Amino acid sequence: MGRGRHYYDDLDLCVHVLYDDCEVLPDPRRALGAVLRPADVPSLQALYVVLDPLLTRLGDRPDADYMAEPAWPAVVQAAQAALREPRGVRRSGGGGLARS
Numbered sequence: 001m002g003r004g005r006h007y008y009d010d011l012d013l014c015v016h017v018l019y020d021d022c023e024v025l026p027d028p029r030r031a032l033g034a035v036l037r038p039a040d041v042p043s044l045q046a047l048y049v050v051l052d053p054l055l056t057r058l059g060d061r062p063d064a065d066y067m068a069e070p071a072w073p074a075v076v077q078a079a080q081a082a083l084r085e086p087r088g089v090r091r092s093g094g095g096g097l098a099r100s
Helices: 009-021 038-058 063-067 072-085
Strands: 089-091 095-100
Touching: 009 038, 009 063, 038 063, 038 072, 063 072
Parallel strands: none
Antiparallel strands: 089 095
16 A cells, blocks of 8 residues: 555555544444544445445455446445535634534
8 A cells, every 4th residue: 555645545544444443334323422423423324335245245356346346436425425524513724624
């Protein structure tokens, strides 16, 4: 995995962040209060529903294999929905998050 400007585009890294580091998947409710609020749970559950079957079936295959799957656009859409800024949080000028 390259640590260049776009290292976060590495699917393996993203999966490890979701499942291992932040532990928001497979059950986002377990992260309530620590890193999530109740409003965050439904979108992460929706992401799990579309992502986990691909992870189970494809395992450690290259990112390109995942992106070639017919279900991949649904994963992208679910991830985008999960990334939308939660209520009460806004982007700060430096790209970080700040309470509004």
